[in-house]
Amino acid sequence: MDRPIKTIQDxxxxxxxxxxxxxxxxxxxxxxxEKGVVISGDIVISVADVDLVYLGLKVLLSSVETMExxxxxxxxxxxxxxx
Amino acid sequence: MTMxxxxxxxxxxxxxxxxxxxxxxxxxxxxxxxxxxxKGLAKLVLTLVELIRKLLEKQAMRRIEGGSLSEEEIExxxxxxxxxxxxxxxxKEIFGLKDxxxxxxxxxxxxxx
Amino acid sequence: xxIYAYGIIDFHNRLEEPIEGLEGKGIYNVSYRDIGVxxxxxxxxxxEITDTCILEHEKVVERLxxxxxxxxxxxxxxxxxxxxxxxxxxxxxxxxxxxxxxxRNKVEFGIKVIWPTDTIKQxxxxxxxxxxxxxxxxxxxxxxxxxxxxxxxxxxEKEFQEEANRCIAVVDDYFNKIAVEKKLKxxxxxxxxxxxxxxxDKDRQNEFKQAFEQLKNAPSDLKFLFSGPWPCYNFITLTxxxxxxxxxxxxxxxxxxxxxxxxxxxxxxx
Numbered sequence: 479m480d481r482p483i484k485t486i487q488d489x490x491x492x493x494x495x496x497x498x499x500x501x502x503x504x505x506x507x508x509x510x511x512e513k514g515v516v517i518s519g520d521i522v523i524s525v526a527d528v529d530l531v532y533l534g535l536k537v538l539l540s541s542v543e544t545m546e547x548x549x550x551x552x553x554x555x556x557x558x559x560x561x
Numbered sequence: 562m563t564m565x566x567x568x569x570x571x572x573x574x575x576x577x578x579x580x581x582x583x584x585x586x587x588x589x590x591x592x593x594x595x596x597x598x599x600k601g602l603a604k605l606v607l608t609l610v611e612l613i614r615k616l617l618e619k620q621a622m623r624r625i626e627g628g629s630l631s632e633e634e635i636e637x638x639x640x641x642x643x644x645x646x647x648x649x650x651x652x653k654e655i656f657g658l659k660d661x662x663x664x665x666x667x668x669x670x671x672x673x674x
Numbered sequence: 675x676x677i678y679a680y681g682i683i684d685f686h687n688r689l690e691e692p693i694e695g696l697e698g699k700g701i702y703n704v705s706y707r708d709i710g711v712x713x714x715x716x717x718x719x720x721x722e723i724t725d726t727c728i729l730e731h732e733k734v735v736e737r738l739x740x741x742x743x744x745x746x747x748x749x750x751x752x753x754x755x756x757x758x759x760x761x762x763x764x765x766x767x768x769x770x771x772x773x774x775x776x777x778r779n780k781v782e783f784g785i786k787v788i789w790p791t792d793t794i795k796q797x798x799x800x801x802x803x804x805x806x807x808x809x810x811x812x813x814x815x816x817x818x819x820x821x822x823x824x825x826x827x828x829x830x831e832k833e834f835q836e837e838a839n840r841c842i843a844v845v846d847d848y849f850n851k852i853a854v855e856k857k858l859k860x861x862x863x864x865x866x867x868x869x870x871x872x873x874x875d876k877d878r879q880n881e882f883k884q885a886f887e888q889l890k891n892a893p894s895d896l897k898f899l900f901s902g903p904w905p906c907y908n909f910i911t912l913t914x915x916x917x918x919x920x921x922x923x924x925x926x927x928x929x930x931x932x933x934x935x936x937x938x939x940x941x942x943x944x
Contacts, residue, residue, distance in 0.1 A: 492726070501899075506729065506732045510748065511749050514745070514747050514749075514905075514910060
């Protein structure tokens with residue numbers, strides 16, 4: 479989209495609504511704002527990207543114990559024993 | 562052959578409050594302006610730092626529970642984690658960020674934390 | 675003139691009944707092979723749209739649902755030209771066909787549940803205090819006391835999550851067998867235990883409503899919200915991904931993450 483359209487939350491007119499109307503609006507927002515057929519690419523993180531981020535973190539943060547175990551190095555303070 | 566759409570609840574106010582909270586947490590479609598850029602970057606960086614900090618805490622607990630650390634190491638670990646938590650609190654205050662704001666929505670995988 | 679899209683329908687001819695959309699403009703159907711995109715024109719000058727316009731969007735989709743199977747577009751899907759619109763439909767054609775088939779004669783229902791967070795937490799804390807599960811280290815320093823407290827918090831949080839899982843399973847049990855598909859979101863906020871969407875056959879709507887009546891009448895300290903039938907917003911699955919995205923491009927990924935945090939960089943639509 480070359481000329482983006484802003485959505486603005488019209489707080490004043492929202493507060494004028496009765497409770498039932500507010501619930502209705504919120505229920506619709508809960509669906510139509512982020513769900514349905516979602517086309518634009520810059521807000522949604524597609525599945526492949528999610529895998530990448532998730533996998534990246536997993537590799538980054540694997541337990542120190544496991545890593546040391548795999549390397550065969552003794553953990554500081556551990557008893558002597560088979561690795 | 563569709564019923565008319567109905568919305569039925571015995572607690573309108575409670576649900577209004579919660580759904581509004583959820584809506585507030587969604588990424589907003591606002592054009593960037595210089596002020597927002599800083600806050601956006603701070604949020605991103607702090608979110609990742611917070612993630613690592615929480616994971617470190619969990620890992621530390623597991624090791625302490627597992628009994629593989631000396632008392633000195635436990636003490637040192639505790640001091641470090643305490644300092645980290647306090648530092649994070651400071652940073653959150655400096656940037657005016659709340660706990661709920663430091664989260665990332667990973668689409669189908671749900672929230673990061 | 676920009677084009678505002680409301681939904682994909684399993685119909686490629688002209689719409690017989692007039693339907694009014696945003697800015698009072700009439701809806702028309704743009705056909706692509708054996709399906710159509712229902713749209714209306716948006717004034718060039720339109721720079722802002724209020725969130726309450728979503729009510730008009732929704733009204734159009736629900737009107738279309740009476741006669742057709744509709745894949746509702748996300749609110750505010752706008753195209754600069756008809757060519758852009760058609761190339762989008764062409765790109766997702768198979769996905770659209772599959773979804774139209776899967777969602778034929780189906781509707782969506784929403785169930786939200788609020789639980790008494792404080793009561794639940796208190797219950798868990800009380801149980802913890804009675805038990806002997808605290809971290810077995812001496813509380814003889816600030817650091818160690820911190821660790822003991824942190825451990826307690828983590829265990830309580832863990833139990834809190836598991837209690838949520840149990841509670842959700844009980845609620846879901848009422849609807850599981852009636853629904854064809856479901857999407858369950860746990861604890862979007864501390865109080866909002868469950869935000870569930872169920873895909874239900876049109877013929878089983880009443881059955882579903884009755885299941886909710888049973889749930890509502892069962893003794894519990896939960897609050898419920900029932901809504902529907904809705905267009906199937908939560909059950910659209912698109913398998914195709916825009917080709918121009920490089921998944922291993924860090925800069926691209928960083929831009930996406932920044933966009934998530936409210937810093938939307940201006941970029942061309944894919």
